[in-house]
Amino acid sequence: MPDVSVQRLFNENREKLNLVWLAGRHGCQRSAPVGSLTDPRAGLIAHLNLTHPHRFQVLGHMEITYLLGLDGTALQRAFDNIFSEDLITIIISDGSLLPAALGVAAEAHGVPIIGSPLPSATVINLLRHYLSQELAEEITLHGVFMVILEVGVLITGDSAVGKSELALELITRGHGLVADDVVEIYRIGPETLQGRCPPLLRDFLEVRGLGLINIRSIFGETAVRPRKNLKLIVHLERLPEGDLSALDRLPGNNKTQNILGLEVPRYVLPVAVGRNLAVLVEAATRNFILSQRGIDSTEQFIRRQEEFMAEEQLLPDPESHD
DSSP: OOOEEHHHHHHHHHHHHTOEEEEOGGGTTOEEOTTGGGOTTSEEEEEOOSSSOEEEEEEOHHHHHHHHTSOHHHHHHHHHHHSOTTOOEEEEOTTOOOOHHHHHHHHHHTOOEEEOSSOHHHHHHHHHHHHHHHSOEEEEEEEEEEEETTEEEEEEESTTSSHHHHHHHHHHTTOEEEEEEEEEEEEEETTEEEEEOOGGGTTEEEETTTEEEEHHHHHOGGGBOSEEEEEEEEEEEEOSSOOOTTSOSSOOSOOEEEETTEEEEEEEEEEOTTOOHHHHHHHHHHHHHHHHTTOOHHHHHHHHHHHHHHHHHHSOOGGGOO
């Protein structure tokens, strides 16, 4: 995903925010780089901050009034803090007028200023959401991304292991498809990963023997989702000889996979003849939901077994009585 320039931000939010150019338009190609959401040097967008400047500084009526009340020396010191090296643009909200001195400084520094008649809180909320989507760190993974029981589940595995066929069966069971084959993962927050489908592949699922099928056309609007937060990975693993007897019967569910610096819970499902993978993936998803509520089925069984064994030890030995 490309960096977000001021020109692009203006074009894509012009109607929504009623944006207009106020000054420094020659600096319209100044841009915020992808990944700057987690950059510790500068915040992203907020009201005017002179001690920890943001890349996108929003000045409403109160901020403009504050600047107009400063004398020459104090105003110059404020401008020195505002026009930091990380500043991308200044946004004048509340329909406020641009102070002449601020306009002159913006032209001198090559920093564009755009205006909106909307309240500053509205401008910040809308642009923060826009920027969090567009500036997120990104990685592309191979797999099928599904929405199962309203949980974003990434199904991975080797080629021809049956991911797409499994996805098709899950769709027939009422679950939703986000992306097939190529899944774009974005880190849109400190603890949030979001999966999306590349525009070219939206709505399509490739199934060997059938080719490309349009899921939206066949199953309806609710069978396709535009995006979903990634919560769980289910990895399909083909056993060398299809023998399930050698597997650990209580493997635990503490495996994770690191994606863009975040650990995502990961289940490994062996693939063998006769296994109903759709039911198993649904069960894995339900088990994950329970684990998020602090309920671990394996721990419950182990605890019950320990309690049973403790009770057995407390029972008197019938052979010890005559």
